[in-house]
Amino acid sequence: MSTTGTHKILICLGSSCYSRGNADNLTLIKDYLDENGLDASIDFRGHLCSETCNKGPVIEIDETEYEGVTQSNIHSILANHL
Ligand code: FES
Numbered sequence: 001m002s003t004t005g006t007h008k009i010l011i012c013l014g015s016s017c018y019s020r021g022n023a024d025n026l027t028l029i030k031d032y033l034d035e036n037g038l039d040a041s042i043d044f045r046g047h048l049c050s051e052t053c054n055k056g057p058v059i060e061i062d063e064t065e066y067e068g069v070t071q072s073n074i075h076s077i078l079a080n081h082l
Contacts (some may be wrong), residue, residue, distance in 0.1 A: 003060035007082055008040050010060040021070055025057060028074050033073030038082060 009029065011022055026046075033039045039065065050059055057068035059074075061081045 007062055008060075009044045010047050011045070012048075012050060012056060012058045013046040014053065014056075016049065016053035017058055021057035022059070024071055025059065025069055025074050028071060029059075029078065032075065032078050036082075042082070048063055 002037075011016070011026055011029065013022060013026075029044065033042055033044065050058065052067065057067075057069045059066050059069050059077075061077070064081070066077050
């Protein structure tokens, strides 16, 4: 558990995840952080393929990996975790 209150979000920007949904998820996450005033307290980064493409699109929040992240479940993942 973080003592600083800072969450870390990693989004896979490898070609498989990116083309299968993370291009849209990237925008949705940015918008969510912006709308909820969270930009300053979240460390949001992209990373390259983590070789779990078959389970993608993949994002990771505070060491928890989420697989099959889509436009329909991204908001509930963010709301539950942040
Ligand atoms: S492209 Fe995301 S895990 Fe491979």
